Amino acid sequence: MISQNTINTVFETARVEEVIGDFVNLKRAGSNFKGLSPFSDERSPSFMVSPAKGIWKDFSTGKGGNSVKFLMEHSQFTYPEAIRYLARKYNIEIEETEQTDAEKAITDVRESMYLVSEFAKDYFHRTLINSEEGKAIGLSYFKERGFTNETIKKFDLGYSPETWDALTKEALGKGYKLEFLESTGLTIPREDRPFDRFKGRVMFPIQSMSGRVLGFGGRILTNDKKAAKYLNSPESDIYHKSKVLYGIYQAKQSIAKQNNCYLVEGYTDVIQFNQAGIENVVASSGTALTPDQIRLINRLTRNITVLFDGDAAGLRASIRGIDLILEEGMNVRVCGFPDGEDPDSFARKNSHDELVAYLEENSKDFIQFKASLLMKDAKNDPIKKADLIRDMVTSISKIPDRIQREVYTQECARIMDISEQVLVSTLAQLIQKDLTEANKKQKQEQKPFEVLRNQNPKNTGYSGGDPDDPRTGPPDGYMEEPGYPQQQQAEKVDILYRLERKVIEILLLYGDKTEEFEDVFLKSNDEGEVVMVSEKKQYKVHQRIYLSLQEDEVELSNNLFRDIFTDIIGFYHQNEKFSLEQYLMRLEPDFAQEVTDILMEDERLALHDWEGQNIFTKGKHETIAQYVSETVMSMRWFLVGKIIEELKSSIQPENSDNTELLSMVMDYSKLVNSFSKKLGRVMSRYH
Incomplete structure (x- = not known):
């Protein structure tokens, strides 16, 4: 531990x-x-x-x-x-x-699968480097490809022996369980004797963005026509090939730094480019490009350059992937290599500077790429040319950004020598068709929810403005209880929810700060008149809040907030200095999630760049004492108001002795009046 x-x-x-x-x-x-x-x-x-x-x-x-x-x-x-x-x-x-x-x-299935995959990676690598079979077959193959020892180590390349159960026997001997060898696909189960999936292959570990081993790719080196040239791990709880990119772990920092990602097809393409000094390259591992793989790149950069082999199959694969990339709102360029060359062979034959120069000179915008590629087939055939233009417009229609669509439409009209208006009209039809289909699909998906809503008409939820707009969206923590009209319930529940949430936020952000607060209380003067007197004192913010709530003998109404409040106050009392990091690391999951939500509320508003639209928010840190006092007093006012309402509802009919209740109502009402004078506003809307 x-x-x-x-x-x-x-x-x-x-x-x-x-x-x-x-x-x-x-x-x-x-x-x-x-x-x-x-x-x-x-x-x-x-x-x-x-x-x-x-x-x-x-x-x-x-x-x-x-x-x-x-x-x-x-x-x-x-x-x-x-x-x-x-x-x-x-x-x-x-x-x-x-x-x-x-x-x-305590064991975890996924963790066990990760551990056995990590063991297999190390085993394959050791076998490649240390065993006679590994050096003679596997290492000599990688050396023939031009890979250096540093590159082999960087990508943890390995070799699986020709023996039927070499890995399985070694893993079982080290205490790894057969069920996890089988669930990761490293071992194929059989009644008489389980055997290795990848026997007699050079091995390419497939890692996640964080470096965890998810699966493997194995290449056979013999001319066995019955065996697949490349074999991948099967789908499992930790390996989903449609969501993985080979080389992403080694490439992630370079992709972000260069703000571009080169996309290739095979393992050796990635490794050869990396060795040549171009590290921002990943591969789809021989599978058709998927939206999940594109989104993985999109987290690091919005720019993809697709590199394809100089053959017909490579061209077709590149064309299929372009529309998917465009649909994700990304910028795509395409670069091909001379006939007979692929990224692996071309990088091997050229220096780093030559490779960089070639990529810069030959990378084309997808419009130019499609035009130059497909025009060869169209030649002087009007029908084929029309199909080509329609194909290009279809690609443009996938682009989410309207300005980009217009720019590409203009470029397409120029290259293809056709009226821009015709393209615009065709583009509008395609976009409308896509919207119609999307709306139809959305309605079908929403039908089950409509049924549920009709079955429970009281629970209608928020139906106001833009949910992401703090000016028109629902209040934080909006909730509706059965039996209350929607607007009425927002007033009865959400104001208190907001105030209590603000109290927690203040404790987290400013609780350890010392501020000067003004105490206001009633006092009789020399003439016997009751007057309001103020006195300034210094308090820790958390002490001020705690004492203020204790003064009225009230506690937070929200169960989670009440528990968090108690926990924070306890942490302050037990520690001389408050550390947000230390406080967060000790929290239970429910507490940690809510605390994070509260702390990041201001950042949510910052996402919308309100200040850029001349909408400014008050800087709480500039007037902490005032902010604390107003928040706590508003909450006390609200809670005292609830007490008054409860007392009023307890008053008995005529002929009953309600003296004590009425006296309490009067005392609490005076307290409310003092709140009103202090804050300088009326809060009857809370009741």
């Missing part, structure tokens, strides 16, 4: 923007960073990182947390794995403590 000291060092050292920056292309947004969500399909940034708070928030899915939580969400790390990953990243020595038998007994 990892020691608490190591965990504390990791949290103190890790910078959330650096950790997430390895996986997401982040751009500065004031004091924060923003980028595309790594958890959903989106084209507008909804992912925010706050270095000052040490947390992140994905507003498209609601996920959020610290560096460790990101690794657990994004790469399916366990908590210990995330700590180990960060320790390696920041060169922190890991201290271990003895595990209990109960802890050793």
Whole structure:
């Protein structure tokens, strides 16, 4: 077990923007960073990182947390794995403590699959480097391809022996379970004796963006016509080939830095380019390009350059992938190689400078590429030329951005020597057709929800303006209870929800700060008149809030907020200095999620760039005491108002003694009046 000291060092050292920056292309947004969500399909940034708070928030899915939580969400790390990953990243020595038998007994299926895959990677690599068979067959093959020892190590290339069960026997001998060897596809089950899937092949580990081994690709080196030349791991809980790109782990930083990704087809294409000094390259591993693979690149850059072989098959594959890339709102260029050449062979024959120069000179915009490619077939045939133009317009219609569509339409008209108006008209028809089909599909998908809504008409939800617009959208935590009209319920529930949420936010952001507060109380003067007197004192913000709520003997109404409030106050009392990082790392999942949501609320508003539209928000940090006082007093006012209503409802009919109740109502009413004078506004709308 990892020691608490190591965990504390990791949290103190890790910078959330650096950790997430390895996986997401982040751009500065004031004091924060923003980028595309790594958890959903989106084209507008909804992912925010706050270095000052040490947390992140994905507003498209609601996920959020610290560096460790990101690794657990994004790469399916366990908590210990995330700590180990960060320790390696920041060169922190890991201290271990003895595990209990109960802890050793806890196993996770996915984790076991990752572990056995990691073992197989190391086994194949050792076999390649150390065994006579590996050196004679596997290593000599890689050397013939021109791969250096450094490259072989960088990509963890390996060799699986010709023996039927070499890996299986070795893994079982090391204590790995057969069920996980089989579930990862490394071993093929058979009643008499299980055997290795990849026997007699050179091995290419397929890694996730974080470096975890997901599966393998194996190439056979014999001329066995019955065996597939390349063999991949089967689909499993950890390996989905349509969502994986070979080389993404080695390429991610270069892709973000160069703001471009070269897309090739095979393993050796990636490795050869990488060895030539061009590291921002990935492969679809011989499978047809998928939207999930494109989105993986989209998290790092919006620019893709497709590299294809100089043959007909390579051209057709490139054309199929272009429309998919365009649909994801990305910029795509295409570059082909001379006949008989592929990225692997061409990179092997040319120096780094020659390769870079060739790519720059021969990369074409997709319109130019399609025109130059297909015009060869069309020649002087009007029908074929019309089909070509229609094909190009179809590609343009996939582009989400209207301005880009118009620019490409103009370029297409110029290249094909055709009226722009004709293209615009055709484009409009295609877009309308796509919209009609999309609306039809959406209605079909919504039918089950419509049925549920009709069955429960009271639970209609929010039906206001833009849900992402803070000026017109629903209030935070909007909820509706049965029996209340929608507008009435918003007033009865959500105001208190907002106020209590603000109290938690203040405790998290400013609770440890010392501020000067003004105490206001009633006092009799020399003439016997009751007057309002003010007195200024210094308090810690968390003390001020706690004492203010205790004064009225009230507690937060929201169960989760009440528990968090108690937890935070307890943390302040037990620790001389408040550290947000330390507080977050000790929270239970439910608490951690809600706390992150609260802390990142301001960042959600920042995504919309309200200030760029001359809409400004108040800087809370500039007037902390005033902000605290107004928030707490507003909440006290609301809660006292509820007490008054409850007392009034308890008053009995005539001829009953209601003296005590009426006296209490009067006392609380005086308190409300004092709140009103202090805040300088009327709050009857809360009742």
